[in-house]
Amino acid sequence: MNFIGLIGRYTIIMLESIGRVVIFTFNSIRLIFSWPFYFRQFFNSLIDIGFFSIPVIGMTAIFTGAVLVLQSYTGFSRFSAENSIPTVVVLSITRELGPVLAGLMVTGRVGSSIAAEIATMRVTEQIDALFTLAVNPMKYLVIPRVIASVIVLPLLVLIADILGIMGGYIVATEKLGFNKALYLSNTMTYLKSEDVVSGLIKAGIFGFIIAISGCYNGYNSNKGAAGVGVATINAVVMSSVLILLFNYITTQILFVK
Amino acid sequence: MTHIKLKLDKINKSFGSKIVLNNLDLEVRNNESMVVVGGSGTGKSVLIKTIIGLISPDSGTIKLDDHNITNISGKSRDKLMSRFGFLFQGGALFDSLTVWENISFFLIHNKYMPEKQAKERALMKLQDVGLDSSIMHLRPSELSGGMQKRVALARAIVNDPEIIFFDEPTTGLDPIMANVIADLIIKCRKKLGSTTITITHDIESVRKIASRVAMLHEGRIVWIGDVDKIDKSGNPVLDQFIKGKIEGPIKVDIGGNK
Numbered sequence: 144m145n146f147i148g149l150i151g152r153y154t155i156i157m158l159e160s161i162g163r164v165v166i167f168t169f170n171s172i173r174l175i176f177s178w179p180f181y182f183r184q185f186f187n188s189l190i191d192i193g194f195f196s197i198p199v200i201g202m203t204a205i206f207t208g209a210v211l212v213l214q215s216y217t218g219f220s221r222f223s224a225e226n227s228i229p230t231v232v233v234l235s236i237t238r239e240l241g242p243v244l245a246g247l248m249v250t251g252r253v254g255s256s257i258a259a260e261i262a263t264m265r266v267t268e269q270i271d272a273l274f275t276l277a278v279n280p281m282k283y284l285v286i287p288r289v290i291a292s293v294i295v296l297p298l299l300v301l302i303a304d305i306l307g308i309m310g311g312y313i314v315a316t317e318k319l320g321f322n323k324a325l326y327l328s329n330t331m332t333y334l335k336s337e338d339v340v341s342g343l344i345k346a347g348i349f350g351f352i353i354a355i356s357g358c359y360n361g362y363n364s365n366k367g368a369a370g371v372g373v374a375t376i377n378a379v380v381m382s383s384v385l386i387l388l389f390n391y392i393t394t395q396i397l398f399v400k
Numbered sequence: 401m402t403h404i405k406l407k408l409d410k411i412n413k414s415f416g417s418k419i420v421l422n423n424l425d426l427e428v429r430n431n432e433s434m435v436v437v438g439g440s441g442t443g444k445s446v447l448i449k450t451i452i453g454l455i456s457p458d459s460g461t462i463k464l465d466d467h468n469i470t471n472i473s474g475k476s477r478d479k480l481m482s483r484f485g486f487l488f489q490g491g492a493l494f495d496s497l498t499v500w501e502n503i504s505f506f507l508i509h510n511k512y513m514p515e516k517q518a519k520e521r522a523l524m525k526l527q528d529v530g531l532d533s534s535i536m537h538l539r540p541s542e543l544s545g546g547m548q549k550r551v552a553l554a555r556a557i558v559n560d561p562e563i564i565f566f567d568e569p570t571t572g573l574d575p576i577m578a579n580v581i582a583d584l585i586i587k588c589r590k591k592l593g594s595t596t597i598t599i600t601h602d603i604e605s606v607r608k609i610a611s612r613v614a615m616l617h618e619g620r621i622v623w624i625g626d627v628d629k630i631d632k633s634g635n636p637v638l639d640q641f642i643k644g645k646i647e648g649p650i651k652v653d654i655g656g657n658k
Contacts, residue, residue, distance in 0.1 A: 179509075264494075271454050272492040276506045276555075277481035 164381075167359045171289055174282050181287050188291035192253045192354075196299055199248050204303035207240055208232060208310030216319055228315065229329035236307040237338045242296075243390055245303045246349035249296065250382040254357040257288055258378030261361025262371040270362070285362065289354040296350030297343040304339065341397045348393060349386050356382035403430040404466075405595045406451065406563065411460035413446060420446045421457070422619030428597060433589055435598045435606050435627075437641060438616035439650055444599035445489075447616065448565050451597070452484055453477065464563075482510060485561035485594075489568040491552035493540035499526070500536045503555045511559075525554040528591070529584055546577040550584065557588050564588065566598040570605045582608045603642055606630075615641065617650065 211232050219225055261284055264270050273280040308330060315321040357378045364374035406428040413421040420443040428434045438444050449455045451462060453469070462470045469480055493502050501508075503525055504518035513521070523533055529550040540548055549569070556564060569585060570578035582605045589596050598609055606613060610627040615638045623635040630642060640648030 181509075267490055267495075268488045268492040269494055271449070272486070272488055272494070274454055275452060275481060275484065275486040277478040277510050278505075 163363070164355075164359055167362070168355055170281060171285055171355065171358075174279070174286050175290065177282075179282070181283050184283060184287035185291055188288045189295060191256075192249065192288070192292050193295035193298060196249055196252055196295075197302060199252055200245050200299050200303050201306050203244050203248050204236070204241065204305075204307035205310035207244060208236060208307035208312075209314040211235060211240070211307075212311040212314045212319070216315075225321075226325075226329060228321075229311075229326050230333045232311040233308055233330045233334050234338060236311075237304050237334070237342045239342075239390075239394075241300045241303040241307060242342045242345040242349060243386065245296065245300045245346060246353065246386040246390075247383055249292075249299065249349075250353050250356075250379055250386065253292070254353045254378050254382045255375050257354065257357030258361040258364075258375045259371055261358060262364035262374035265362065265364045266366055266368075266370060280362075285354075285358040288358060289351060292350040292354035293347050294350070296346040296353070300342055300346035301339075304342065341393075344397070345390060345393050348389055352385045352389060353382050356385065404428070405430040405432075405464070406597075407463040407466075408451070409461045409463070411447075411450060411462070412458045413443075413450060413455065414458060419619055421450065424460070424616075424620050426614060426621055426624075428595060429612075431593060431595055433586075433596045433598065433609055433611040434614060435600060435610035435612070436614045436616050436621075437599075437601060437603070437606060437638075439601065439641065442616050443619060444601075444616055445567060448486075448567060448597060448599055452481075452486060452565060478510065482506070482559055483562045485556035485559070485564040487549075487553055487556045487564070487566045487569055489571060491540070491548040493548055493552055493555070495540050498537050498539060499543070499551050502540065502551060503558055505555065506559050521558065522554070525558050526551070528557070528588070529554045530580070546573055546580070549573065549577075549581060553581070553584060553588070557592060557594075560592050560594075562594055564592075564594050564596045566596065566600075568600055568602075569598060570600065570602045575604075578602065578605060579608075581605075585609050601641075613638075 212228060215228050215231050216225065219228055219231075261270075264284070270280045270284070273283055312323075312326060312330075315326055316323050360374040360378040360381065364370045404427050406426075408424060408426040411421050411424040412419075424447070426436075436444055436447060446455060450457050453472075456471050460470070461468055464480070464483075472480065493499075494505070497505070500519055500522040503522040504513070507513040507518045507521060508515075519536075523536065526532065526536070531547065531550055531554075535543065535547070535551075540551065543551065553569075564585075566585060569581050573581060585596065585598070586609060588594070596609075600606060600609075607627060607630075613623075613625065613627050613630050614621045615623040615635065617637045623633055623638045625633060630638060633639065637649050639645075640650050
């Protein structure tokens with residue numbers, strides 16, 4: 144096959160799948176505002192996406208905060224700016240690392256499991272069964288997960304913010320000999336509420352991306368065990384890439400000189 | 401003149417360049433047990449999924465009691481689904497729910513029936529399919545294949561549907577369990593007074609379940625008639641199918657020497 148033809152074919156395939164994702168997303172948004180709402184599914188998703196992600200998010204945040212202090216100390220001590228370290232740590236965690244790392248960790252833990260679960264339901268005809276029992280599968284499977292994910296991600300990021308700063312604080316005071324009170328006051332002095340809020344807004348967007356990627360790929364899975372595997376891979380890749388893309392876009396939008 | 405329950409008129413469906421249903425006509429009479437037979441991959445599943453609306457046809461109309469039900473959606477689709485029951489080939493039980501929640505799923509989510517009442521109804525249907533209350537709180541994965549199929553049957557008939565669809569009800573079961581399921585299908589039909597449409601390639605169960613048989617070949621019904629006439633149909637396709645002959649109008653790909 145000729146090379147140009149190959150490029151053309153893949154471009155068309157890519158555009159088609161982007162179109163399908165967009166249609167799926169709009170359908171989901173439209174269905175959020177229509178009755179019925181499956182509360183039980185919603186609460187299950189809250190527990191699954193939120194509560195059980197806390198350990199993973201907590202560990203990630205603590206070690207990220209800790210390493211951030213060590214690395215910035217290496218640089219900042221070269222020009223005697225150690226006092227800026229608390230500010231650097233708190234700003235990078237609340238504005239950037241908290242939401243992005245939480246987003247990526249939840250993608251790995253939850254996005255993949257959403258995709259695998261819904262894909263298995265597709266393969267074993269459970270989604271068709273929902274339809275024959277007069278329940279809209281999109282409303283039953285997708286909407287509760289999307290809403291739960293959008294609500295829960297900001298909460299997880301809040302936890303990540305607190306634990307990340309704590310991780311940094313422990314290393315700074317215990318290992319590098321910072322004054323405890325001074326470190327904390329330096330942390331708070333230059334922190335504005337918009338730093339935290341911008342991180343939480345990002346988290347909400349990431350939550351939406353994670354749930355939609357998982358649901359879309361699971362919902363449109365191909366037959367067989369291989370189909371489930373491919374759906375899971377696609378969900379994780381799509382979610383991770385979109386999170387990093389929208390991370391830049393939202394940062395740009397929320398960026399104030 | 402018998403009442404026509406379901407009427408399919410010139411149904412066409414293709415996937416890509418592959419024509420699966422080709423100008424298919426089919427009439428199902430009220431209260432009869434119609435069995436559609438055909439080889440693997442001839443579009444039997446597509447046919448019943450088209451009737452209940454899981455797949456929309458490219459053209460043609462489907463009429464239920466003389467009302468056009470092709471491509472209807474929303475509230476009227478929900479209302480329509482409450483008149484149908486569907487038994488999937490693999491059971492398709494929801495593995496995150498217990499047996500009784502599976503059976504009363506429709507009642508809880510569409511009739512908003514209180515839990516206690518829904519549970520009683522589930523138990524009743526469970527007994528109808530020859531199972532007892534001991535499995536009510538188990539998950540589908542804890543049941544054997546035959547039991548899963550029976551629970552799935554209980555779920556399909558929970559709302560006393562007018563038409564029940566069976567997708568390969570006896571495939572993958574041992575001969576005894578296949579017989580049990582076939583008996584249950586007959587029993588359910590008599591008890592509920594429903595019309596049933598079954599697709600299968602298991603000729604033993606055809607003889608048992610069917611009142612009329614339709615042969616699907618190359619996307620259309622090539623023969624239709626009462627079950628006692630299938631051995632003397634004179635139709636080469638049906639003849640080949642029943643006797644399992646390799647030579648005949650049905651082309652079999654046995655690999656290699658095409």
